[in-house]
Amino acid sequence: xxxxxxxxxxxxxxxxxxxxxxxxxxxxxxxxxxxxxxxxxxxxxxxxxxxxxxxxxxxxxxxxxxxxxxxxxxxxxxxxxxxxxxxxxxxxxxxxxxxxxxxxxxxxxxxxxxxxxxxxxxxxxxxxxxxxxxxxxxxxxxxxxxxxxxxxxxxxxxxxxxxxxxxxxxxxxxxxxxxxxxxxxxxxxxxxxxxxxxxxxxxxxxxxxxxxxxxxxxxxxxxxxxxxxxxxxxxxxxxxxxxxxxxxxxxxxx
Numbered sequence: 001x002x003x004x005x006x007x008x009x010x011x012x013x014x015x016x017x018x019x020x021x022x023x024x025x026x027x028x029x030x031x032x033x034x035x036x037x038x039x040x041x042x043x044x045x046x047x048x049x050x051x052x053x054x055x056x057x058x059x060x061x062x063x064x065x066x067x068x069x070x071x072x073x074x075x076x077x078x079x080x081x082x083x084x085x086x087x088x089x090x091x092x093x094x095x096x097x098x099x100x101x102x103x104x105x106x107x108x109x110x111x112x113x114x115x116x117x118x119x120x121x122x123x124x125x126x127x128x129x130x131x132x133x134x135x136x137x138x139x140x141x142x143x144x145x146x147x148x149x150x151x152x153x154x155x156x157x158x159x160x161x162x163x164x165x166x167x168x169x170x171x172x173x174x175x176x177x178x179x180x181x182x183x184x185x186x187x188x189x190x191x192x193x194x195x196x197x198x199x200x201x202x203x204x205x206x207x208x209x210x211x212x213x214x215x216x217x218x219x220x221x222x223x224x225x226x227x228x229x230x231x232x233x234x235x236x237x238x239x240x241x242x243x244x245x246x247x248x249x250x251x252x253x254x
Contacts, residue, residue: 020204025191036135048113052078070094096121150234161223186251193244
């Protein structure tokens with residue numbers, strides 16, 4: 001596949017993704033239980049499950065999870081991360097073609113992934129695999145770009161060195177929510193999340209992002225030099241904080 005294919009954007013970033021990506025607030029599971037009827041008997045399709053970060057949270061709730069992931073490297077990492085859980089099945093598929101049977105799941109979830117989907121094709125596929133009355137849940141961790149001096153400087157670093165950051169930055173991830181659910185209603189909730197990191201974890205978190213230069217790119221070394229400068233200027237006791245709003249959108253497609 002071409003490097004521009006969104007399903008391949010993370011192939012060379014898997015190790016950093018596994019080690020340094022943030023998780024998701026536990027309150028999301030309570031939301032799914034109370035608003036979307038999630039139980040230990042539920043069957044959930046986790047679309048674009050990547051390395052299994054959100055999948056593990058779903059499994060902890062007791063439900064059965066089918067993780068669908070088109071990127072082979074990410075899928076292998078997720079399978080290793082979740083190995084041994086009999087309630088988990090890893091599937092080589094995509095949002096547009098999950099390979100799951102018709103009406104086979106009660107809930108479709110996508111964490112930090114739906115902005116890469118072909119919206120119309122994914123919507124049709126979700127309608128196909130969902131039981132009548134089933135739910136779709138889309139969620140993202142969105143960084144609070146200007147909430148602290150560190151996050152303001154980090155945002156500037158991404159704007160300066162990001163290869164296509166302007167096209168995929170956080171505020172663009174949720175702009176198509178209305179169109180995805182329309183004409184059906186949906187609800188939204190926001191939860192606070194915080195990730196405290198030392199320099200090594202900060203660098204790994206940066207390099208896990210699909211829009212940052214990699215080794216060999218002319219911007220790679222200057223970017224890391226600037227990252228070190230920002231960290232030294234903003235750290236407290238050897239750590240800085242990445243603050244997020246976790247935005248959750250949930251509704252039915254019929």
